Amino acid sequence: xxxxxxxxxxxxxxxxxxxxxxxxxxxxxxxxxxxxxxxxxxxxxxxxxxxxxxxxxxxxxxxxxxxxxxxxxxxxxxxxxxxxxxxxxxxxxxxxxxxxxxxxxxxxxxxxxxxxxxxxxxxxxxxxxxxxxxxxxxxxxxxxxxxxxxxxxxxxxxxxxxxxxxxxxxxxxxxxxxxxxxxxxxxxxxxxxxxxxxxxxxxxxxxxxxxxxxxxxxxxxxxxxxxxxxxxxxxxxxxxxxxxxxxxxxxxxxxxxxxxxxxxxxxxxxxxxx
Amino acid sequence: xxxxxxxxxxxxxxxxxxxxxxxxxxxxxxxxxxxxxxxxxxxxxxxxxxxxxxxxxxxxxxxxxxxxxxxxxxxxxxxxxxxxxxxxxxxxxxxxxxxxxxxxxxxxxxxxxxxxxxxxxxxxxxxxxxxxxxxxxxxxxxxxxxxxxxxxxxxxxxxxxxxxxxxxxxxxxxxxxxxxxxxxxxxxxxxxxxxxxxxxxxxxxxxxxxxxxxxxxxxxxxxxxxxxxxxxxxxxxxxxxxxxxxxxxxxxxxxxxxxxxxxxxxxxxxxxxxxxxxxxxxxxxxxxxxxxxxxxxxxxxxxxxxxxxxxxxxxxxxxxxxxxxxxxxxxxxxxxxxxxxxxxxxxxxxxxxxxxxxxxxxxxxxxxxxxxxxxxxxxxxxxxxxxxxxxxxxxxxxxxxxxxxxxxxxxxxxx
Numbered sequence: 001x002x003x004x005x006x007x008x009x010x011x012x013x014x015x016x017x018x019x020x021x022x023x024x025x026x027x028x029x030x031x032x033x034x035x036x037x038x039x040x041x042x043x044x045x046x047x048x049x050x051x052x053x054x055x056x057x058x059x060x061x062x063x064x065x066x067x068x069x070x071x072x073x074x075x076x077x078x079x080x081x082x083x084x085x086x087x088x089x090x091x092x093x094x095x096x097x098x099x100x101x102x103x104x105x106x107x108x109x110x111x112x113x114x115x116x117x118x119x120x121x122x123x124x125x126x127x128x129x130x131x132x133x134x135x136x137x138x139x140x141x142x143x144x145x146x147x148x149x150x151x152x153x154x155x156x157x158x159x160x161x162x163x164x165x166x167x168x169x170x171x172x173x174x175x176x177x178x179x180x181x182x183x184x185x186x187x188x189x190x191x192x193x194x195x196x197x198x199x200x201x202x203x204x205x206x207x208x209x210x211x212x213x214x215x216x217x218x219x220x221x222x223x224x225x226x227x228x229x230x231x232x233x234x235x236x237x238x239x240x241x242x243x244x245x246x247x248x249x250x251x252x253x254x255x256x257x258x259x260x261x262x263x264x265x266x267x268x269x270x271x272x273x274x
Numbered sequence: 275x276x277x278x279x280x281x282x283x284x285x286x287x288x289x290x291x292x293x294x295x296x297x298x299x300x301x302x303x304x305x306x307x308x309x310x311x312x313x314x315x316x317x318x319x320x321x322x323x324x325x326x327x328x329x330x331x332x333x334x335x336x337x338x339x340x341x342x343x344x345x346x347x348x349x350x351x352x353x354x355x356x357x358x359x360x361x362x363x364x365x366x367x368x369x370x371x372x373x374x375x376x377x378x379x380x381x382x383x384x385x386x387x388x389x390x391x392x393x394x395x396x397x398x399x400x401x402x403x404x405x406x407x408x409x410x411x412x413x414x415x416x417x418x419x420x421x422x423x424x425x426x427x428x429x430x431x432x433x434x435x436x437x438x439x440x441x442x443x444x445x446x447x448x449x450x451x452x453x454x455x456x457x458x459x460x461x462x463x464x465x466x467x468x469x470x471x472x473x474x475x476x477x478x479x480x481x482x483x484x485x486x487x488x489x490x491x492x493x494x495x496x497x498x499x500x501x502x503x504x505x506x507x508x509x510x511x512x513x514x515x516x517x518x519x520x521x522x523x524x525x526x527x528x529x530x531x532x533x534x535x536x537x538x539x540x541x542x543x544x545x546x547x548x549x550x551x552x553x554x555x556x557x558x559x560x561x562x563x564x565x566x567x568x569x570x571x572x573x574x575x576x577x578x579x580x581x582x583x584x585x586x587x588x589x590x591x592x593x594x595x596x597x598x599x600x601x602x603x604x605x606x607x608x609x610x611x612x613x614x615x616x617x618x619x620x621x622x623x624x625x626x627x628x629x630x631x632x633x634x635x636x637x638x639x640x641x642x643x644x645x646x647x648x649x650x651x652x653x654x655x656x657x658x659x660x661x662x663x664x665x666x667x668x669x670x671x672x673x674x675x676x677x678x679x680x681x682x683x684x685x686x687x688x689x
Binding site for chain 1: 489492493496497498546550551552555556558559561562563565566567569570571572630631683
């Protein structure tokens with residue numbers, strides 16, 4: 001396959017996926033996919049539509065268990081059969097649709113399903129912890145007591161990410177966090193991702209947007225047609241190399257020649273930026 | 275779900291305000307911006323009630339007499355209890371069309387078991403409530419297991435339960451409940467002694483002010499923005515004046531009926547359950563976004579089933595109260611407009627048909643509006659044809675206000 005550069009992190013991976021297969025009936029969504037997630041590292045998963053990114057996210061979230069393959073958590077083999085398994089292992093997933101309750105305020109959304117308080121809800125404690133968390137993330141939220149429907153797209157994304165941190169997870173999976181956002185809001189979320197890295201979380205960033213990936217990711221894992229098609233350290237890879245891996249331009253000598261001529265880049269760029 | 279209005283990200287509001295103090299002026303500004311944003315709360319219904327009372331008072335000076343208001347309170351209790359259950363169901367964006375039939379069934383069960391089978395009264399009441407719980411569970415089960423819309427389930431329930439009510443009543447069709455039984459006494463003749471009503475008004479105010487002050491203290495200690503002490507004391511002062519005056523005015527006639535007091539206590543308890551417990555929080559969450567609630571680990575099925583059970587039990591309790599007040603159960607118990615009045619009361623009081631918005635107080639406010647219209651028109655000797663039309667118009671107005679404030683909220687990026 002393509003040139004796989006060794007990962008720069010010396011730590012032990014938090015989670016290792018090896019030989020993951022997932023089929024939906026006759027369709028093979030993932031074939032022999034591997035992925036390592038290290039603490040304090042942002043690993044971006046990129047790929048064209050149908051490359052298997054969402055399937056991989058759902059396996060991590062425990063929504064769709066893998067058909068076969070081994071998952072190890074600090075070296076111990078584990079299974080992710082349902083969302084609870086995933087949560088218990090410290091994997092928090094922020095889905096693309098955010099899953100916020102628009103009629104509830106920020107505090108209520110953050111603690112939804114794990115409210116504090118013995119009998120009655122302890123609003124004071126919850127609000128205090130909310131502010132604490134938002135402060136750690138340097139997040140800009142005007143008020144934690146307004147319904148989240150009143151927040152901007154970036155602020156809603158912030159709330160969704162902050163919520164994923166409530167259980168103090170070791171891994172945060174972000175599915176297309178900037179897809180629906182404007183330029184400034186995207187910058188806000190990218191800052192947030194860097195904050196998460198500083199806090200030592202392992203971060204999986206699924207994205208279509210190469211600019212975002214190059215801005216915050218340390219490592220890029222490329223999926224193509226359900227298979228691994230490259231694992232690059234962002235520092236020593238060019239935009240064109242990633243695009244080539246996504247589109248399969250590096251698959252054989254003929255396309256590689258075409259790649260060098262630049263013909264496929266333009267097409268791929270157009271295709272991706274749409 | 276409303277669309278959020280993207281705000282300019284250059285919004286330079288500091289991330290974390292270190293809370294220092296907030297004046298009355300600030301809370302007034304916040305209140306005004308909330309109202310302008312379409313978060314009207316109970317304002318439309320309170321204003322509406324003031325208009326209705328003024329108009330009827332001008333048309334007939336006996337409308338606001340203490341005797342009439344005492345009656346109004348007593349008439350509100352049974353239907354209000356049913357409406358309280360409807361509020362719960364509406365919060366989930368569901369509907370229960372069978373509350374009227376359920377209340378009729380409860381009346382029938384109470385009358386038959388108590389007068390014909392000679393069960394002890396508490397047991398007869400428990401049996402009536404148990405029937406409600408059973409039907410509520412069944413609705414919830416059908417909804418969660420088969421995904422049948424609650425509209426259809428409860429429409430079938432309306433017919434089925436009505437049939438059951440007629441079957442329980444048997445050939446007689448109408449059964450009187452002895453006048454000297456304590457349920458009838460409770461519903462017709464028991465009023466708070468004057469001194470006790472003042473004591474309760476004082477205790478309620480003390481409880482309100484005390485709990486809010488201690489909350490403000492806790493928030494201050496936790497470094498959060500507390501509610502200003504002056505606001506709390508001001509509200510407490512208003513509250514004690516209003517409660518004392520209300521109690522005194524009603525006491526110039528028969529006073530505050532125990533049945534009405536029971537209804538108010540139910541509303542307060544439900545308000546606490548909705549706002550301060552996990553169960554209540556999960557109801558709002560499911561009403562706002564079912565999928566989000568499910569993904570955050572809320573057992574959505576249990577929320578649906580428990581709400582339908584509580585709602586049906588409140589409907590049957592309302593039926594028991596209505597039968598007690600009438601001292602009889604018959605084939606038309608819970609029939610006629612009971613159903614739609616209860617649902618209309620919940621909506622008029624501010625429970626949104628779209629789910630996730632409303633409070634327990636919606637039931638109280640809504641039923642008082644409806645009963646005021648009914649009582650006012652009766653005093654003007656207009657018959658029920660006019661009453662239905664006016665109530666219908668008010669319901670329409672309430673729904674239009676709900677939709678308008680919803681649009682305004684969407685415009686201002688609020689839910």
